Amino acid sequence: MLGVVAGGCTGFLIQAGRAPDRLPSLSQSTLTQAKGPAPEPLSAAQDRQVKVDGDLRKLLLKKPSGARAADYTVGEDGWMGLTEYAETFGKPAEAFGDLSSEQFRRAAVTNWQLSGNRTVEIRLVQYRQEVDLTASQAAEDAYYWSERESHTDKWAIPGTGDGMAYVHNSPKREAGYLDEYQAEAHAWRGDVVMEMWISDTKPVSKKAIMDLARRQMERL
Secondary structure, three states: OHHHHHHHHHHHHHHHHOOOOOOOOOOOOOOOOOOOOOOOOOOOOOOHHHHHHOOHHHHOOOOOOOOEEOOOOOOEOOEEOHHHHHOOOOOHHHHHHHHHHOOEEEEEEEEEEOOOOOEEEEEEEEEOOOOOOHHHHHHHHHHHHHHOOOOEEEEEOOOOOOOEEEEEEEEEOOOOOOOEEEEEEEEEEOOEEEEEEEEEOOOOOHHHHHHHHHHHHHHO
């Protein structure tokens, strides 16, 4: 032990007695500045942020031919405010506070009814994202709750990163109403979250929800 200590002290004294090495210069040669005009700004057709900062309702899928207005109206003139959106959660008061702190900006919504009892509802929910990447977090929450449903199949939505589609194979039963099957899809892009549901008295196919979700995300 004494030898180790003595050796360490000797090495330190030798190093301390040496002259310090010269540090390299902090200066560098002047960088060559690019010549020519600056690139033109992106057009509205090319700049995705310009699209989503405009009328968000225009990015919703259009009601297909043969569809009719749903029996119930969602939102007002295609918009869903913070209070109405919070009401869609299991605990509206808690959701209202969370959405406020998460910088909810606005939500565009559409819904329609197809042949029989099949209904479709689509929402585009936008956040300000001045502090956190809230859109991706909101989508992750939706994935979690969708997967908690029993007898559920799921698939990744191509071209959306981590977007997911779900088919719930067990119907929801509520007194006084027909049994209802559901499929849903969730994805996000930038500061916008896509939420989609298909409801029917008959089972909803994978193709139906995947096709609708893919086409909606393409519009974003």
